[in-house]
Amino acid sequence: MLRKVGLFILSLWLLFLLIIIITIRIPHYFGNDWQFVGYGYLFSNNMIPIICFVFLLIGGISYRDFQFILNGSPDLSFKIEEIENVDYEHLTFLTTYIVPLVCFNFDSNRYIIAFGIILFVIGVIYVRTDLFYANPSLALLKFRIYKVKAGYRNGEIKENRILISKDILSKNDRVKYIKLDERIFYATKV
Numbered sequence: 001m002l003r004k005v006g007l008f009i010l011s012l013w014l015l016f017l018l019i020i021i022i023t024i025r026i027p028h029y030f031g032n033d034w035q036f037v038g039y040g041y042l043f044s045n046n047m048i049p050i051i052c053f054v055f056l057l058i059g060g061i062s063y064r065d066f067q068f069i070l071n072g073s074p075d076l077s078f079k080i081e082e083i084e085n086v087d088y089e090h091l092t093f094l095t096t097y098i099v100p101l102v103c104f105n106f107d108s109n110r111y112i113i114a115f116g117i118i119l120f121v122i123g124v125i126y127v128r129t130d131l132f133y134a135n136p137s138l139a140l141l142k143f144r145i146y147k148v149k150a151g152y153r154n155g156e157i158k159e160n161r162i163l164i165s166k167d168i169l170s171k172n173d174r175v176k177y178i179k180l181d182e183r184i185f186y187a188t189k190v
Helices: 002-011 013-023 039-044 047-070 088-102 109-128 136-140
Strands: 076-085 144-151 157-165 174-179 184-189
Touching (some): 002 047, 002 136, 013 047, 013 136, 039 047, 157 174
Parallel strands (some): 157 184
Antiparallel strands (some): 076 144, 076 174, 144 157
């Protein structure tokens, strides 16, 4: 569960980066008589960018954890019987959630609270429905998403398996996998 939340936060990297760019307030003056305004002023006027930066760090930790999992030993292998590329789900997440959320008015406390509530609800939905794999950050890191029908060596066939892979996969490929969830796997070609 914690890994799913981490991957959801990782999926919002772009949102947090854009919010930092939009909301950061660093006074600038290019005259010779400049003075440092002080850390208290900088922190009190930049709470939203600081919080977003903390979430960027959490996303980075989550990515490192994901990389650690991927370096583990794969469970088993199976043959891809049918395959569908579902990379469009990265774009769906980006256009449905990231772009509209950037347009919030971060100068109003009410909007900030509403933003936090919406982000929390989206996160709960994504984690509970196992859509954490529809992650635009993973797409930027060259991962692909496939929906496959998996044929196991014992003759068992399982449909609607989601594979996250850096490899370009196709029908009849044999893949090794690491189970991330009941139906979501990280896979590499054998």
